[in-house]
Amino acid sequence: MSNSVIDIKNLRTYFHTEEGVVRAVDDISFRVDEGRTLGIVGESGSGKSVTSLSIMRLLAGSARIESGSIALLGKDLVGLPEPQMRSIRGSDVSMIFQEPMTSLNPVFTVGDQIIEALRLHQKLSKSEARRRTIELLDEVGIPEPAVRVDSYPHQMSGGQKQRVMIAMALSCNPKLLIADEPTTALDVTIQAQILEILRRLRDTRGMSILFITHDLGVIAEIADDVLVMFRGKMVEYGSVLEIFENPQHPYTKGLLSCRPRLNTPYRLLPTVADFMQTVQEPLPDGSMTTRVIETKLSEDDIRRMTSHGRGRLLHSKSELATLGHPWTDGLLAPDTQSVEEGTKPLLAVDDLRVHFPIKRGVFSRVVGHVKAVDGVSFNVYRGQTLGLVGESGCGKTTAGRAILRLVDPTSGSIRFDGIDVASLQGAALKKMRSRLQIIFQDPYGSLNPRMTIESTLIEPMAVHGLGTNRADRRDRAVELLREVDLPPDHLRRYPHEFSGGQRQRICIARALAVEPEFIVCDESVSALDVSVQAQVLNLLKALQEKRGLTYIFISHDLSVVKFMADMMAVMNAGKIVEFGPSEAIYADPQQEYTRRLIAATPDDDVQDIRRRVAARQAATAD
Amino acid sequence: MLDYLIRRFLLAAVTLALITFLVYGLIRLMPGDPLLMQMESMGPDKMPRAEDLERMREVFGLNDPWYVAYFDWLGRIVRGDLGVSLSRNTKVAAIISERIGPTLLLSLSSLSLTYLLSIPLGLYSTARANKPDERVLSTLLYMLYSLPSFVAALLLQTWFAIELRGTAWELPLFGMVSDNFNDLSKGAQVLDLLRHAILPITCYTYGSLAYYSRFVRANLQEVVRQDYIRTARAKGVGPLRVLVRHALRNTMIPLVTMIGLTLPALLSGSIILEQIFSWPGMGKLFFESIRERDYPVLMGLLLMFSTLTLLGQLLADTLYAWVDPRVSYS
Numbered sequence: 001m002s003n004s005v006i007d008i009k010n011l012r013t014y015f016h017t018e019e020g021v022v023r024a025v026d027d028i029s030f031r032v033d034e035g036r037t038l039g040i041v042g043e044s045g046s047g048k049s050v051t052s053l054s055i056m057r058l059l060a061g062s063a064r065i066e067s068g069s070i071a072l073l074g075k076d077l078v079g080l081p082e083p084q085m086r087s088i089r090g091s092d093v094s095m096i097f098q099e100p101m102t103s104l105n106p107v108f109t110v111g112d113q114i115i116e117a118l119r120l121h122q123k124l125s126k127s128e129a130r131r132r133t134i135e136l137l138d139e140v141g142i143p144e145p146a147v148r149v150d151s152y153p154h155q156m157s158g159g160q161k162q163r164v165m166i167a168m169a170l171s172c173n174p175k176l177l178i179a180d181e182p183t184t185a186l187d188v189t190i191q192a193q194i195l196e197i198l199r200r201l202r203d204t205r206g207m208s209i210l211f212i213t214h215d216l217g218v219i220a221e222i223a224d225d226v227l228v229m230f231r232g233k234m235v236e237y238g239s240v241l242e243i244f245e246n247p248q249h250p251y252t253k254g255l256l257s258c259r260p261r262l263n264t265p266y267r268l269l270p271t272v273a274d275f276m277q278t279v280q281e282p283l284p285d286g287s288m289t290t291r292v293i294e295t296k297l298s299e300d301d302i303r304r305m306t307s308h309g310r311g312r313l314l315h316s317k318s319e320l321a322t323l324g325h326p327w328t329d330g331l332l333a334p335d336t337q338s339v340e341e342g343t344k345p346l347l348a349v350d351d352l353r354v355h356f357p358i359k360r361g362v363f364s365r366v367v368g369h370v371k372a373v374d375g376v377s378f379n380v381y382r383g384q385t386l387g388l389v390g391e392s393g394c395g396k397t398t399a400g401r402a403i404l405r406l407v408d409p410t411s412g413s414i415r416f417d418g419i420d421v422a423s424l425q426g427a428a429l430k431k432m433r434s435r436l437q438i439i440f441q442d443p444y445g446s447l448n449p450r451m452t453i454e455s456t457l458i459e460p461m462a463v464h465g466l467g468t469n470r471a472d473r474r475d476r477a478v479e480l481l482r483e484v485d486l487p488p489d490h491l492r493r494y495p496h497e498f499s500g501g502q503r504q505r506i507c508i509a510r511a512l513a514v515e516p517e518f519i520v521c522d523e524s525v526s527a528l529d530v531s532v533q534a535q536v537l538n539l540l541k542a543l544q545e546k547r548g549l550t551y552i553f554i555s556h557d558l559s560v561v562k563f564m565a566d567m568m569a570v571m572n573a574g575k576i577v578e579f580g581p582s583e584a585i586y587a588d589p590q591q592e593y594t595r596r597l598i599a600a601t602p603d604d605d606v607q608d609i610r611r612r613v614a615a616r617q618a619a620t621a622d
Numbered sequence: 623m624l625d626y627l628i629r630r631f632l633l634a635a636v637t638l639a640l641i642t643f644l645v646y647g648l649i650r651l652m653p654g655d656p657l658l659m660q661m662e663s664m665g666p667d668k669m670p671r672a673e674d675l676e677r678m679r680e681v682f683g684l685n686d687p688w689y690v691a692y693f694d695w696l697g698r699i700v701r702g703d704l705g706v707s708l709s710r711n712t713k714v715a716a717i718i719s720e721r722i723g724p725t726l727l728l729s730l731s732s733l734s735l736t737y738l739l740s741i742p743l744g745l746y747s748t749a750r751a752n753k754p755d756e757r758v759l760s761t762l763l764y765m766l767y768s769l770p771s772f773v774a775a776l777l778l779q780t781w782f783a784i785e786l787r788g789t790a791w792e793l794p795l796f797g798m799v800s801d802n803f804n805d806l807s808k809g810a811q812v813l814d815l816l817r818h819a820i821l822p823i824t825c826y827t828y829g830s831l832a833y834y835s836r837f838v839r840a841n842l843q844e845v846v847r848q849d850y851i852r853t854a855r856a857k858g859v860g861p862l863r864v865l866v867r868h869a870l871r872n873t874m875i876p877l878v879t880m881i882g883l884t885l886p887a888l889l890s891g892s893i894i895l896e897q898i899f900s901w902p903g904m905g906k907l908f909f910e911s912i913r914e915r916d917y918p919v920l921m922g923l924l925l926m927f928s929t930l931t932l933l934g935q936l937l938a939d940t941l942y943a944w945v946d947p948r949v950s951y952s
Contacts, residue, residue, distance in 0.1 A: 058855055083860075090857030102849040106948055107871045117857040152947040168857060362629045 004071070005175050005208040006055065006093075007031040011068035013047075013054045014287070021287040024050040024063065026232035032176065032225075035620070037202060037209040039223030039240070041216060041255070043529040044500075047232040048212045052178045055210075056095055057085050073175060091121040094169035098181035100161035104153040110137075110164045111149035114171055121172045136167040140197055158392075159190035163197065170201060177202075178210045183218060187391040187556065192600040195222055203619070214529060216259060217602030220244060220609050224616070228252050231278075231290045241613055245606050250276035250294040257302065258534035260563035262586055262601060266306035268538045269563070270297075272531035274305060309541055311335035312566045313384050314581050316343065324590055325580030331587050344418070345379035346550050347403065347518065352376045352412035354395075354402050372398040374574035375412070380567075382517075385544065385551040387565025387582060389558055389597075395574040396554045400520045403552070404436050405429060416518070434464040437511035441523035443503035447495040453481075453506055454491040460513045480509040484539060501532035508539065512547075520552045525560065537564060558601050562586050570594045626951035630939075634932040641928045642921070643692060649920055650688035656708045656915035657684070682708060695921060704925075705918035709911075714922040717907065724798055725891035725903035727819060732826035733888065736834050741870070741877075743831075744838025748846065749865055760839075767832030775825045775898045782821060794818050796900040822899045826892065837880070841873040848872075875946045882938025886930040 013025040025047040032038045042048040053059050055070055057077060070077040072093060077085065097103045105113060114133040118124055124132065130149065137145035140163040153161055162182060169177055179198065183191035199222060202209050211222055219226055219240065226243040228236040228251065235249040247253045254272030279291045297305075314320060316339045317327045327338065353376075355369035373395040380386045388396040402409045405421060414421040416436065424432055440446040447456060457477040458470070467473035478488040484505040495503055504524065511519055521540065525533040537560070543549060553564045561568055561582070568582040570593065578591045589595045657678055661669055670678075679685050683694060698705055704714035743759070750756040783795040794800065800814050845851065846869050854868045891905030900906075904923070911919040943949045 056856055058852065086858050086860055088858070089855070090859075095856045097849060097853065099849055103853045105850040105854065105868055105872070107875075107946065116859070120858050154948045165853070168853075361625045362632070364629075 003034050004031040005034055005073060006210070007069075007071040008051075008055075009069045009071075011051070011054060011070060012066040013050050013059065013063055014066050015063050017062055021285055023232045023283075023287050023289065025054060026289070027068075028227075028229070028234050029068075030225075030227050030234070030237060032208045032210060034175075034208060035202065035206045036224045037211055037222055039219035039226045040210065040212045040229060041214065041219050041226060042229035043214055043531060045231070046229040048229050049180055051229075052095065052180050052210060052212055055093065055178060056089060057082075058089075087121070090117050090169075090174075091172045092174055093176040093178065094172070094174040095178040095180065096162070096165045096169050096182045098184050100158050100165055100185065103165055104161055106153055109150050109152055110156070110161075111151075114149075114164070114168045117168050117171045132171070133167070136171055137164070139170075139201070140164070140167045141193070142167075157190075158186055159193065162186060162190075162194055166194075166197060166201070170205070170207075173205065174207065176208045176210060178212070180212045181214070182211075184213065184215070188558070188602075189391065189596060189600040191218070191602075198222065215602065216244075216256060216530075217261075217604045220604035221602050221612075224613075228255070230292075233290075235292070239613075241606075241609055244604060244609055250292060253297075255530065259530050260534075260537070260559045261604065262559045262562060262598065263605070264559070264563055266563070267309040267311075268306050268541060269534040270302055270305055271534045271538070273535075274302075310545060311337055312581065312583065313381070314338040314566055315379065315381065316341045319379070320581065323579050325584045325588075328584065328588075331584050332581060333583065336581075336583075339381045339384075343381060346382045346384075346417060347380040347552075348413075348415045349379075349399075349403065350377050350413045350415075352399065352402060352414060353410045354398050354407055355410045371574045373402060373409075376571075376574070376576050377412075378567075378569055378576065378579060380518075380550055380552065382550055383544070383548055384567065385553050385565045387561035387568040388552060388554045388571060389556070389561040389568060390571035391556060391597075394571040396571050397522055399571070400438070400522050400552055400554050404433075404438055404520060406438070430464075434460075434466075434514040435516055436518045436520070437514065437516040438520040438522060439504070439507050439511050439524040441526050443500050443507055443527060444495075446507055447503055447510075449495050452492055452494055453477075456495075456506065456510055457481075457491075457513050460510060464514050466514060476513070477509075480512055483512065483543070484509045485535075499532075501528055501536060504528060504532075504536055505539065508536075508543070512543070516549070518550045518552075520554065522554045523556065524553075526555060526557065533560070540564070558586075558597055570597065623951050627936075630936050634936070637932060638925075638928055639696075642696070642925060645924050645928075646692040646695065646921060647688055649915075649917060650691065652915070654915050655684075656917065657682070659913075659915055660709055695918075699925065704922040707911075707916055707919045709914040709916045710919075714918050717919060718904070718922055718926065721902060721904050721907045722889065724901055725889060725896070725905065727815075728822050728826055728895075728901065728903065729888040729891065731819070732823050732830070733884065735823070735827045736830045739827075740831055740834035740838050743835035744842055744873075745865055745870065747835070747839045748842040748869070749861070751843065760836075763832040763835055766828050767836070769829075771825045771829050771892070772894050772898060774828065775821070775895060778821050778824065779898075793821055796898070798902055822895055822901055825895055838873060838877065841876055842869055845869045845872045871945075875942065878941045878945050879938045882934045882936075882941055885934030885937060886927050889930060890927055 008031065009029050011025055011028045012023065015022040015024050028051060030038060040048045040051060050059070050063065054065055055077065059065070065078055068078070072088065077088070104110065111130065111133050114136060115126070115129040118129040118132055134145045134149050137149060142148050142160060142163055148156070153164070156164065183194050186194060195218065198209060201207065211219070213219060223240045226238065226240050227234055228243070228249065230251045236243060236247065236252045243252060244256065247256055251272060254270065254275035257270045258272055260269060274295065275297060276295055277293045279293065280288050281291055283289050311333055314336060315323070318341055320327050320338070352373055353371070354373040355371050357366040358368045358370060359365065360367045376395070376399055378386065388399065390396045398407060401407045403414055403421065405424070409422050412422070416432065419432065421432060454474065454477055457480055458473045461467050461473045461476060467476055474491070477491060481488050481490060486502060486505055486509070495506070498506065525536050528536060540551070541564070544551060551564070553561060555561045565582045568580065568585050569576045570578045570585065570591070572593050577593045578585060578589065585594060586598065589598055657675060683691055686694070695705065706712065707714055707717055710717060747756045747759055779795055782791065782793040786792050794817060798815065798818050803811060803814060806814060842865070846865070851864060851868055854864050859868065889904055890908070891903040893905040893909045895901070896903045896905040897909060907919070908923055911923065943951060
């Protein structure tokens with residue numbers, strides 16, 4: 001039996017708010033042994049971050065550890081005086097955070113920030129600390145560490161900043177590293193690199209990791225053991241293989257199946273709500289607790305639930321051949337259809353370019369261009385979903401906005417239903433806007449907080465002259481809310497009264513308000529929890545069939561795009577790298593870049609987990 | 623950076639020309655005649671004959687339409703000549719340079735005092751946020767902030783110059799120096815000046831003190847919520863160092879920017895306070911020139927203030943790039 005680095009027993013951390021007590025962490029127990037990784041998985045509000053902040057004793061003002069013990073290397077941290085706690089933070093246990101962009105102080109060089117951590121806990125001279133910092137930067141894979149040590153955070157990419165955070169966290173050789181969603185804000189290829197660094201450092205240093213994430217795929221890649229949290233409670237705790245192979249709790253089952261995977265056969269996704277119901281029950285102290293009632297589902301139930309909907313709708317066979325992905329029976333599902341030869345596309349984009357000028361000098365002379373979109377061509381047929389996938393900065397969002405004329409294209413043509421969108425002006429452009437709509441990523445920022453849901457839904461109708469009068473528009477708004485599965489009596493409410501998933505439904509309803517034919521979904525589910533994401537994806541699919549909508553679905557998440565899209569375009573550096581049927585691109589990628597993207601996507605296939613576990617056991621046995 | 627500065631200077635020149643043109647027009651269209659005003663102040667029986675008045679108007683260029691007069695003025699400005707005061711018969715440049723010193727004495731000392739006091743106050747109230755002592759301090763500062771400076775000036779005058787008369791605490795009621803200033807020794811002269819300056823400086827300072835310390839506090843409280851402050855705490859940095867090293871450096875960004883924006887205020891002085899304390903500064907000069915319709919002096923002052931405003935903005939932007947490594951103008 002190896003030694004436990006951290007051993008938590010019956011931890012309870014409550015928030016004392018004006019509305020009463022909130023049990024953010026409610027009776028959690030776990031231990032992490034030397035050199036092991038425990039993954040804590042849960043959705044927003046599940047208490048996973050509060051757990052990690054409880055260990056660090058960095059809780060916000062209203063939060064308090066009520067009871068339980070947190071033994072770090074045998075020493076209980078719960079009652080430890082603050083000065084002693086300070087000498088433990090950053091030394092025995094350190095932490096990296098989700099947002100590398102904002103987690104480093106912008107006014108100090110990265111070197112200064114690491115040097116500070118070193119000299120806080122170790123007796124080092126300035127030059128010794130600097131030398132050590134350069135070694136650390138080298139260890140986490142920063143190129144030219146002796147130069148980059150003097151860089152400011154804004155001069156580095158997101159991935160590099162997260163490497164700096166890791167270097168800083170590891171500077172004093174902690175026994176335990178707490179990583180709170182460390183890869184969530186990063187591109188998938190960068191995420192793969194960061195995970196690799198963490199694994200390597202863990203193994204070379206014999207360090208333990210507490211890895212917190214909402215992403216089961218990432219958990220499968222890095223964790224030895226997994227703890228699943230739901231509304232402050234631990235609902236399941238076991239080895240990674242047990243959790244993925246034979247989940248016991250309905251929440252874990254739901255979480256595992258509601259996530260689209262690259263090899264998902266589903267047409268619709270099961271949701272957590274299919275697996276269980278929750279009941280809120282008051283406790284004697286006035287706080288609320290959640291009781292879970294499992295809904296027993298057989299394999300057949302799940303199959304029935306997820307097999308609604310149409311099969312894939314691909315481009316015509318002749319067009320597929322020109323794309324380099326000819327129709328191949330074995331690759332595609334049996335009920336896959338293709339557009340009839342000679343059908344006119346609803347949207348035809350040809351050699352679209354969006355260049356942003358770079359201006360310099362006294363008279364703002366244009367000295368160059370940022371080629372955000374650089375010669376992109378594709379067709380979308382009525383009723384289809386085209387997926388645009390790529391990493392941040394690849395131009396997918398700009399392309400989507402150019403089609404809607406939210407940014408002006410530099411050159412190229414955009415024909416919608418035979419009309420040249422790129423040259424439309426005034427009334428004609430306004431008319432076109434009602435046919436083309438967009439749903440944005442951030443459901444918090446894209447609703448006006450001072451407008452009721454009713455005004456939000458009615459305004460676009462009034463602008464485009466839909467509905468005869470206010471009462472009629474109101475009726476339409478009620479109908480829209482029903483369509484997106486929200487109760488109609490929510491019309492009078494304001495955006496802040498809704499959860500993220502509900503807000504995104506409102507955004508969908510707003511897009512539908514003008515009865516569009518075509519919707520651009522720009523990272524529309526990226527900000528949502530996986531269980532909510534599944535519901536919204538299902539909703540989008542259902543609406544598409546019901547209303548005959550055509551989508552462009554933009555996302556950085558290959559598995560989500562593959563789930564949603566009939567045809568997929570992989571973008572990199574402003575260009576389409578590969579374009580073809582989603583299944584074909586996944587099963588038989590033609591381009592190196594696509595292959596890299598697929599390889600970097602976290603893999604939670606049980607066979608692969610089993611292989612990784614075996615390899616790890618073999619390595620530690622040596 | 624050089625490109626940026628050149629562009630800013632070109633823009634500033636155009637802005638300056640537009641400002642002075644508009645202001646010149648407004649001043650000249652203002653009712654009242656500088657010569658009549660002057661004569662009236664000498665007494666009703668001193669009114670000159672109509673033809674003498676006409677001759678004087680001709681000499682001072684008051685018969686030209688204002689836009690013609692503006693270009694005359696502009697022509698002289700380009701040659702470096704601010705003109706001659708109508709009411710004082712002295713060169714405008716000489717009048718202004720005589721008044722700058724007293725105003726700077728007040729504004730510079732009060733600005734330094736403000737910064738020296740408001741930063742520690744802001745730090746203190748952030749560290750002690752929502753504790754009773756912080757609440758009391760904030761309320762006090764807010765009350766000070768709401769009390770107009772002229773009321774405070776009058777209160778201070780009654781207290782220090784009248785109630786405490788004859789004690790060691792007595793302070794002069796007004797003026798910059800005592801009547802016997804020229805007879806005093808060097809050391810006594812400095813002391814005399816300081817004694818006269820204490821009340822005006824206090825009044826100058828306390829209002830902006832409340833404003834600045836609230837500004838520092840608001841910014842600090844914003845900064846301490848940032849992720850990088852959590853990072854600092856997570857690596858074991860203590861509370862004082864978190865505040866002074868990690869938070870304050872980021873708060874300096876808006877604070878330093880404000881220094882640039884206060885530049886014109888440094889020289890414009892306070893019309894009200896200088897009037898109350900009979901302080902021979904720029905504010906008082908400005909007020910008198912408006913009353914006397916002394917066009918050349920007014921325009922000289924305005925030219926100086928607008929130049930300083932534009933320079934102050936440029937200074938603010940430059941300082942901004944200096945304290946915030948993320949900003950650069952190249």
